[in-house]
């Protein structure tokens with residue numbers, strides 16, 4: 001049995017993780033921790049899953065790593081600088097592993113993978129992410145990561161065509177690694193993203209839709225099962241666990 005703790009246990013994602021961990025045959029819930037609870041409640045866990053808040057997750061990670069507990073992190077907000085901080089932290093604690101996945105949806109990971117494959121063949125690439133209005137951060141962690149991956153796959157390609165000289169601030173979205181990202185917050189939605197590519201006379205749209213938060217659970221459980229055996233102390237994204245690297 002893998003002993004699992006959950007940080008953010010009363011939240012939209014954390015409450016699903018609690019149910020998934022309780023339902024799986026090879027995992028056992030040690031405790032759920034939410035705001036105001038003592039982190040000590042997860043002592044004895046092999047792995048803790050964190051779905052909290054971008055402003056809280058780093059403090060949680062420091063506590064977990066210092067206490068020798070592997071972490072599976074879904075919370076967004078991990079840019080290059082933050083990743084470097086986690087790498088430094090892990091260097092002081094050999095034997096502890098951290099998996100940070102911007103998106104645990106298997107189809108979402110495939111959407112990012114296909115976008116990387118498509119990117120070198122197009123002049124233009126822009127990302128539209130659409131989420132529920134209770135989301136704390138914009139753009140989403142998934143969109144941020146997709147933009148970085150698409151930019152990397154474009155390599156030394158020409159700058160994207162864009163004749164805009166007059167702009168209402170924000171109208172062209174955020175520039176993430178040279179890729180424009182547009183964030184919509186709409187009641188009734190959960191999590192959705194389109195990557196739109198264009199070249200002469202042709203466009204390609206790659207779209208992913210999360211219809212329920214349950215859809216993230218197979219990916220979270222995969223992370224819980226595999227985090228302790230990952231070859232690197234820090235893994236970004238579910239891709240290597242799915243054989244997609």
Ligand SMILES: NC(=O)C1=CN([C@@H]2O[C@H](COP(=O)(O)OP(=O)(O)OC[C@H]3O[C@@H](n4cnc5c(N)ncnc54)[C@H](O)[C@@H]3O)[C@@H](O)[C@H]2O)C=CC1
Pocket residue numbers: 007008009010011012013014033034035036051052053054056057060073074075076077101102103104105141216
């Ligand atoms: N990687 C992925 O596949 C996914 C990632 N997310 C990310 O997960 C995070 C949480 O999203 P939601 O569940 O929608 O938010 P939420 O607001 O519904 O839940 C967060 C919960 O964490 C609790 N919390 C805040 N600080 C805490 C702390 N220091 N210790 C323990 N609990 C704490 C809050 O009280 C709340 O109950 C966001 O960053 C979101 O972007 C969301 C969905 C999928």
Ligand SMILES: O=C(O)C1=N[C@H](C(=O)O)C[C@H](O)C1
Pocket residue numbers: 076102103131132135136139140141142143190191192
């Ligand atoms: O807050 C959410 O809901 C989601 N957050 C993650 C992100 O920021 O990419 C993953 C998914 O988009 C849902």
